[in-house]
Amino acid sequence: MDSNYNKKVLMLAVYAGEIMMKNGAEIYRVEDTIVRMCSACGIKSTEVFSTPTGIFISIDPGDDSQEAQTYIKRMRGLTTDMGKISLVNNFSRRFTSDDTSVEEAMAILRKIDGKRTYHTQIRIMAAALVAMCFCVIFGGGFPDALIACVAGGASYTISAYLSKYEINYFIHGFLCCAAASIIALLLCGVVPNTSYQPIIIGTLMIYVPGVAITNSIRDFLSGDMLSGLARMADAVITAASLAAGAGIVIQIWTMTGGGI
Amino acid sequence: MSEIIIQTLLAAGGTMGFCVLFHVPIRHIPVCGIIGGCAWGLYQLIILNNASSPVMATFMAAALVGLLSDLASRIIKEAATIFIIPGILPLVPGAYIFYAMQALVRNDMMDTSTYLTDTIKLAAAIALGLLAVGAVTKSLREITKKTADAVLESVETFKDNK
Known part of the structure; x- marks a missing residue:
């Protein structure tokens, strides 16, 4: 075991941790995966510190001839992909029990990282379904549900387009919610017997920061206070952006005499 | 009663939609739908019977999500997060955020602060619900593991003595 091997193991563990963290896993799971993978490769001691914005890893191979190595990975842009978390989680368990080489493991992780579970069109339809269901739950009627379907689909299309840049x-x-509100208000003006409130709530539900709230609680529970706070702040700011998007559109609509 | 069934089905549909947005593997989507639907059904059952306040109802529903997700993660052998995150979403107070914002646009500060406080209370209720179940299941797991180990050990010593 030379230091080149140790470096490869370190990169592998960082990559696995990065995929999990980027796609919305809890801190405890990320750190656990990294430590498990390193110790499976014969590293004596591993220390990980991870937050939603970066992972810090130090490994010590445990004999005096080799130096300890450290790697810092800065992360930007969090998304949610449960499929990838599940795949990496299962892979890391398999990796510890069988003798997959580090190079093979790296290739498998690259494949997982590049994987796309659902096509954009299917996700847009799912967003329309979400908006429709929650519109009816919050008191919308049949015409409201149809408008919510259109508004949800359209705003998610914009969201998918924006996330490319x-x-x-x-x-x-802000933009996604504003677009949904504009569509809801315009169509409600045209179609009789509709109210815009349940429609906007339904489309709002697509972007509500449920993942951030849940993960922040789970981080607090396992004692990762810093990440818990970071994710709580994420949830609050996202909620504020949604409210601002819908609020400004409704304000302008009222000011220009759209009549609510 | 039929109201609750309709609400449950709608919440299940919405949860399954979220599953697709969050790239949950297709074989787990029905389970997530059932968990989300059950949670919202329980919430509606409590609210419509005036049994308790929305905060308490959210607490109970979040605890149910935690419990069912833990059960599902053990049966299917999959990380519990995959079931918890979509399951919790019908309970997230998106509507209250909207009402607060609407009151703010009306320049009605009384309503704004009421709805904002409600939002925070509901988010805290979700947190506490998940936390309670998480703490209990975690300690139960430890206890059962330790008991099992102790029993195995005593059986071993019993065999040795024989």
Whole structure:
């Protein structure tokens, strides 16, 4: 075991941790995976510190002839992909029990990272379904549900388009919600017997920061206070961006005499 | 009663939609739908019977999500997060955020602060619900593991003595 091997192991562990963290895993799971993978490769002691914005890893191979190595990975742009978390989680368990080489493991992780579970069209339809269901739950009727379907689909299309360009997440939430509100208000003006409130709530539900809230609680529970706070702040700011998007559109609509 | 069934089905549909947005593997989507639907059904059952406040109802529903997800993760052998995150989403107070914002646009500060406080209370209820179940299941797991180890050990010593 030379230091070149140690470096490869370190890169492998960082990559696995990065995929999990980027796709919305809890801190405890990320750190556990990294430590498990390193110790499976014969590294004596591993220390990990991870937050939603970066992972810091130090490994010590445990004999005096080799030096300890450290790697810092800065992360930007969090998404949610449960499929990748599940795949990496299962892979890391398999990796510890069988003798997959480090190079093979790296190739498998690259494949997982590049994987796309659902096509954009299917996700847009799913967003329309979400908007429709929550519109009816919050008191919408049949015509409201149809408008919510259109507004949800359209705003998610915009969201998918925007996420191709690394746009600021506040602006992202703001624009998506504003677009949904404009469509809801316009169509409600045309179609009789509709109210815009359940429609906007339904489309709002697509972007609501449920993942950030849940993960922040789970981080607090396992004692990762820093990450818990970071994710709580993420949830609050995202909620503020959604409210601002819908609020400004409704304000302008009222001011220009759209009549609510 | 039929109201609750309709609400449950709608919440299940919405949860399954979220599963696709969050790239949950297709074989787990029905389970997530059932968990989300059950949680929202319980919430509606409590609210419609005036049994308790929305905060308490959210707490109970979040605890149910935690419990069912833990159960599912053990049966299917999959990380519990995959079930918890979509399951919790119907409970997230998106509507209250909207009402607060609407009151703010009306320049009605009384309503704004009421709805904002409600939002925070509901988010805290979700947190506490998940936390309670998480703490209990975690300690139960430890206890069962330790008991099993102790029993195995005593059986071993018993065999040795024989």
